Amino acid sequence: MDKAEFDRFADEYEQQHASNIRLSGETPAYFARYKVQDVAHLCTEQPPSRILDFGAGVGASVPHWSEAFPEASLTCLDVSQRSLDIARERHPGSADYCIFDGVTIPFPAGSFDVAFAACVFHHIDSEDHIPLLRELRRVLTDEGRLFVFEHNPLNPLTRHAVNTCPFDANAVLIRAGTLHERLRAAGFDRISLAYRIFFPGALSALRPLERMLTRLPLGAQYRLCAQR
Template sequence: MERAEFDRCADEYEQQHAANIGLSGESPAYFARYKVQDVARSPAAQATTRILDFGAGIGGSVPYWREFFPRASLTCLDVSERSLAIARDRYPGAVEYCCFDGVTIPFEDGTFDVAFAACVFHHIDAAAHLALLRELLRTLADGGSLFLFEHNPLNPLTRHAVDTCPFDANAVLIRARTMRERLRAAGFGSVTLAYRIFFPGALRFLRPLEPYLEWLPLGAQYRLCARRCKP
């Protein structure tokens, strides 16, 4: 999708997203919260004071950053000015909203402790992935971490949701191992992979088992944690 397409989708995004994931038995808020909580549980994020939400859209993750990282500064970055305007109206206050050109992240080297990209890269041309990952690496402090979540194309329900979603019309899902290799090629070290979301809302009582299944490539999504290694 181009910037103009994201701008056009912004006002209907929440409604379309909720309708599209109806089969999961969960709301968009559930998926936004689980990702931020996942970051908060990681040892790689324990000393976090500066967070970059890359591709923040209409700000669905903002309340959960406030919940789990109440003392950290938060920057929401996106190519869509309209999406950021909606986010700013929804969650005004101690958040920096920043539009960028889709190529260069407008912050100095080493600005952030954690960078977060939630289901963003399947909207970006694969040819641009390496350069953007290097930009994310550049903006991380030594020892900082990128948490990257993506839809798992090996999960049939995920594929159905993406194939029937209007704002995913041009999305190209990425296999976890492919994304992991791109992170390594960009210069990240210590890249770890975990699969997420195995049980729909109707089977939520089974979710305590999910930490034992993170090796199984059938989860609806996956998470990659990649570190910027200290020299």
């Protein structure tokens, strides 16, 4: 996780992201929103009171957390101080914005009910995945859950978007099965997988069908949910 790299792109992140995903027919806000809504859908029986947004960047998910869980406290963690400064300027008072050294999450064990990592791990060296997943497990409560969203390398449009994105220059996409194995190696239990985003904006009328396609490994992204 190269702090300098993320600091360099922070000010133009939103503009570059929007340009990079234009073929999808959607905005960055759409992709941020659907992820939080997925978490909310899976947490209806026991809404979290403490949420960790791991690799929160410039805070794209912050307003959606506030909407989905208005009573919950939100902590945004990132290695990029510039990204956190932008997030704080955009959403003052909506979260605690905390710097991360890339190794140790600066909170005691059992601090969070939900941890969330949206398209973060493809920026992290593979040898660091299991140690960081163990850290995420450590800061969850006994019944806490981790939600990891990643780009699906089996989707050709996703690969094109990543290969042409300046801030993804050093990204290494991860297959869902590989990340599933790393979650288990980190000690997580009850791991579920769902593939997401099958239809572009032009075909959004077909999106209600996506709930029947979650096992089809062709979605643009995938979601792993793991219990501590």
